[in-house]
Amino acid sequence: MNWKTATLAATLAVAATAQAHAGPTVDSVKARGHLICGASQGTVGFGAPDEKGYWRGLDVETCRAVAVAVFGDKDKVEFVPLSGQQRIPALQTGEIDILPRTLTWTLQRDANGINFATPNYYEFTGFMVARSSGVTKVEEMTGASVCVQTGSTTEVVVNDVSSRLNLQLKPVVFDNVAATRQAFFSGRCDALITDASALASVRATQSKDPDGYVIFPATKYMDALTPAVRHGDDQWLDIVNWSIQALLNAEMYGITQANVDEMVVSGDPRIKRFLGVEPGNGKALGLDDKFAYNIVKQLGNYGEMFDRNVGKGSPLKIDRGPNKLFSDGGLMFPLAFQ
Numbered sequence: 001m002n003w004k005t006a007t008l009a010a011t012l013a014v015a016a017t018a019q020a021h022a023g024p025t026v027d028s029v030k031a032r033g034h035l036i037c038g039a040s041q042g043t044v045g046f047g048a049p050d051e052k053g054y055w056r057g058l059d060v061e062t063c064r065a066v067a068v069a070v071f072g073d074k075d076k077v078e079f080v081p082l083s084g085q086q087r088i089p090a091l092q093t094g095e096i097d098i099l100p101r102t103l104t105w106t107l108q109r110d111a112n113g114i115n116f117a118t119p120n121y122y123e124f125t126g127f128m129v130a131r132s133s134g135v136t137k138v139e140e141m142t143g144a145s146v147c148v149q150t151g152s153t154t155e156v157v158v159n160d161v162s163s164r165l166n167l168q169l170k171p172v173v174f175d176n177v178a179a180t181r182q183a184f185f186s187g188r189c190d191a192l193i194t195d196a197s198a199l200a201s202v203r204a205t206q207s208k209d210p211d212g213y214v215i216f217p218a219t220k221y222m223d224a225l226t227p228a229v230r231h232g233d234d235q236w237l238d239i240v241n242w243s244i245q246a247l248l249n250a251e252m253y254g255i256t257q258a259n260v261d262e263m264v265v266s267g268d269p270r271i272k273r274f275l276g277v278e279p280g281n282g283k284a285l286g287l288d289d290k291f292a293y294n295i296v297k298q299l300g301n302y303g304e305m306f307d308r309n310v311g312k313g314s315p316l317k318i319d320r321g322p323n324k325l326f327s328d329g330g331l332m333f334p335l336a337f338q
Helices: 003-020 025-032 058-071 084-092 154-165 177-185 196-206 234-253 269-274 281-285 291-299 302-309
Strands: 035-039 077-081 114-116 121-130 145-149 170-174 191-195 213-225 228-230
Touching (some): 025 035, 025 234, 035 058, 035 084, 058 234, 058 302, 084 114, 084 228, 145 154, 145 177, 154 170, 154 191, 154 213, 177 191, 177 196, 196 213, 228 234, 234 291, 234 302, 281 291
Parallel strands (some): 145 170, 145 191
Antiparallel strands (some): 114 228, 121 191, 121 213
């Protein structure tokens, strides 16, 4: 056997092994008939059931986009509320198929059984305190007690900030979101720490006096909040990635839930590929070629999703800031559908 033949044989063997060990997630999801998505324990705007029990929010719709990609139906998904401690084990053991934006992309998590997809929200960690305290920045928090949920990166942030600024902060740790927030509003802690967007949601929906509370950054650093899947299943990671990318690309192309049918007849080759008029992209992922069209038809684009859940069309009125497309000065970067 010459070196060319040996190289070809080795290449084919590697390819065959990769195919034999292809990730089973999409097959399991299809056999089950629905996607199982990890959810928050109730953060309005991001993930919470409405008065009829229907789950709504930015995180929820991220999972619904994946359900559309796989099944063509945004409602073929089950939501499982999880605490900070439960999230990663539930994903690693197969109890859920995907974690949405509730997880911060970190090195330790990435190296220990988690694969992160396209970030779908950029945010800083914040503190919320009573306005009557007079505190408006982290440097003024010396000796403060801080309600924090265990299993979250905010535990690390509290310790880092306290050490760096010699603030002698006193973490008061709880094992679930509801207990953490209840303790803060009952006066057990001087401050509540979590993602600033979640604090905005809590202040707007769970406080009797939203104007009575102040939110400010815990650090100068921004985090990428990112849907995650298990290690070892590249096909599933690709499906989740490109479901999120479909939302971003649609906004870049100016394709909305209202005009997507009109855009199908566009003369732009990129748009035709994106919407599946020209075949190939869906097949590459093991999906229908119209998966991106179906996502936009049922959910709209990323900008529409942001606005109705947490932005100007919602009670939270969160500014898009870094979550704008790169072309508008933000960090959201659509990748090419080709």
